[in-house]
Amino acid sequence: MSALLEVEGLSKNFGGLQVSSDITMSLHPGDRCALIGPNGAGKTTFVNLVTGVIPPTAGTIRLAGQDVTKLSSAERVRRGLIRSFQVARLFKSMTVREHLELAVLQRDAKTFRLFASVSGTPGLADEVAGLLDTMGLGAVAATPVGSLAYGQQRLLEIALALAMKPKVLILDEPAAGVPHSESQRILDAIDRLPKDLAVLMIEHDMDLVFRFARTIVVLAQGRLLCSGTAKEIVADPRVREVYLGSRAHAH
Amino acid sequence: MMSATPSAATSDRTDAARMTASSPPLAAPLKTPRDLGWIGVPVVAVAGLAAFWLFPSDLGLLTRILAAALYVLSLDLVLGYCGIATLGQAAMFGTGAYVAGIAAVNWVADPLALLAIGGVAGGLIALATGALILHARGLTLLMLTVAVTQIVQEVANKARDWTGGSDGLSGIDPNPVFGAFRFDMVGRTSYLFALAVLVVALLVARRIVRSPFGLACRGVKEDPLRVSALGGSPKAYLVAMYAVAGVFAGVAGALTAVTSGIVGLDSASFSWSAEALVMLVLGGTGRLYGAVIGTVAFMAVHHILAATDPFHWMLFIGLFLMGVVLFLPGGILSGFERLAGLLRRKGDKA
Numbered sequence: 001m002s003a004l005l006e007v008e009g010l011s012k013n014f015g016g017l018q019v020s021s022d023i024t025m026s027l028h029p030g031d032r033c034a035l036i037g038p039n040g041a042g043k044t045t046f047v048n049l050v051t052g053v054i055p056p057t058a059g060t061i062r063l064a065g066q067d068v069t070k071l072s073s074a075e076r077v078r079r080g081l082i083r084s085f086q087v088a089r090l091f092k093s094m095t096v097r098e099h100l101e102l103a104v105l106q107r108d109a110k111t112f113r114l115f116a117s118v119s120g121t122p123g124l125a126d127e128v129a130g131l132l133d134t135m136g137l138g139a140v141a142a143t144p145v146g147s148l149a150y151g152q153q154r155l156l157e158i159a160l161a162l163a164m165k166p167k168v169l170i171l172d173e174p175a176a177g178v179p180h181s182e183s184q185r186i187l188d189a190i191d192r193l194p195k196d197l198a199v200l201m202i203e204h205d206m207d208l209v210f211r212f213a214r215t216i217v218v219l220a221q222g223r224l225l226c227s228g229t230a231k232e233i234v235a236d237p238r239v240r241e242v243y244l245g246s247r248a249h250a251h
Numbered sequence: 252m253m254s255a256t257p258s259a260a261t262s263d264r265t266d267a268a269r270m271t272a273s274s275p276p277l278a279a280p281l282k283t284p285r286d287l288g289w290i291g292v293p294v295v296a297v298a299g300l301a302a303f304w305l306f307p308s309d310l311g312l313l314t315r316i317l318a319a320a321l322y323v324l325s326l327d328l329v330l331g332y333c334g335i336a337t338l339g340q341a342a343m344f345g346t347g348a349y350v351a352g353i354a355a356v357n358w359v360a361d362p363l364a365l366l367a368i369g370g371v372a373g374g375l376i377a378l379a380t381g382a383l384i385l386h387a388r389g390l391t392l393l394m395l396t397v398a399v400t401q402i403v404q405e406v407a408n409k410a411r412d413w414t415g416g417s418d419g420l421s422g423i424d425p426n427p428v429f430g431a432f433r434f435d436m437v438g439r440t441s442y443l444f445a446l447a448v449l450v451v452a453l454l455v456a457r458r459i460v461r462s463p464f465g466l467a468c469r470g471v472k473e474d475p476l477r478v479s480a481l482g483g484s485p486k487a488y489l490v491a492m493y494a495v496a497g498v499f500a501g502v503a504g505a506l507t508a509v510t511s512g513i514v515g516l517d518s519a520s521f522s523w524s525a526e527a528l529v530m531l532v533l534g535g536t537g538r539l540y541g542a543v544i545g546t547v548a549f550m551a552v553h554h555i556l557a558a559t560d561p562f563h564w565m566l567f568i569g570l571f572l573m574g575v576v577l578f579l580p581g582g583i584l585s586g587f588e589r590l591a592g593l594l595r596r597k598g599d600k601a
Contacts, residue, residue, distance in 0.1 A: 091474055102470050103481055114495065118461060
């Protein structure tokens, strides 16, 4: 099967500081991949490079075979490369339903309809109801997001990403800030994502990583250290060294 | 419709926010205050007609209030629904007034055609200047909008042959509306014409803010970066809404020109821009009707105070504004909403 996302030789220097160097990886339809690494390994920089928030110094990014390295982040979004945010970034005064309506309308390029009504848009209500259902947000559909519990905001982040019909979905610490007891709800929601989607999750919580990922990629000091199945990664002495080493420094 | 009082809404939300699998369904029908809007248009129309019967000798003032309400409504579209801080709305109002006035003096006499001309002129100037300045935000943008207004006013001042300069543009004498209703000396036609235009404008504005476009603009107001993460271009929405509001402001300017017969330099002044902001904040932003209520309150109080105490009325206007802003931070409209919520809760208890 052809790759949905191909990253080749991706590097980024801030002045003399190399924060990403020569990263090569790919995601295929149905992949459930976790990107891990100690603090400062360059995970967030990598996500920002792939999504087009910052331009790379070298390397190429291909989405479904097309070179998107030079495209803006909004253009990449329109082509199906979607991310959710580490800190929930939502429109505080808008309701859950309005968020999903906006995401779907934006995806279908219907947001410059000045004289149409949102509620009268064909198919919109059904699709939004489906998304609310998938994420278990139906009961709070009419609640302004500013007064939602944090866990529900995280679920809405995922619902928004899903509403945009992604080909590749990047989840940046989807359970950050959510009590451990409730992270299962987030994982359940992730389980219900379409099977042909390629999902890359950036996560600290190893418990979550092992429950979610079929493959794991390890970053350390801006480099791709190794990749493989969960079992291979646990057994890899280099990974232990990186994590134990960084922990030893931390304490 | 559910309660609109802050306290009741908060308790609903806390319930809804509990992250239990069996969240109480009572949160579902919760509506934002925005949604009580449909009664607003008929209320404006009926109140407008009532004023027509009650104050037959003040129709000139009332007509000015209606045109000003349309102008403040245009500001609500950009400020209340897009979060664009502007002190330059008079640039669009003045352009609409002058272009319609010049057209009336030289070529066109049909009042509806003049409104259309004013609207197009206001929309085009907003589109052109908006595309240039709307990449800026906050204070920088505020300064740029002031600059645009000054330029428009200076152009109107210098082009004396067309605009009459500081003497103002006069000689605007439009044909009867629909060829049947003559603009009379008392101002009956002017008033009813202005009222009809305002009601239609409210309906159109309501349609726009509830459209997919209006939804996207509210998104931009809250977090432009999140909108671009959804694949949208925040600046495109801002420029589009700025142009739409420019059309409304241009129509308001043309309406003033048509009903009053003159256009002066003050129609494109900084102080007229600032007054729009004052009237909007007074009435309440982001709700359309706040623009109407704020304009009526400001201009009526202005008129009454200036007539009763010609020496100190400015002081009283200032106190009135401070009172409203301190005690009703959401504007006069929020006061009505709170009152309505209180009454409804009492009704529920009884």
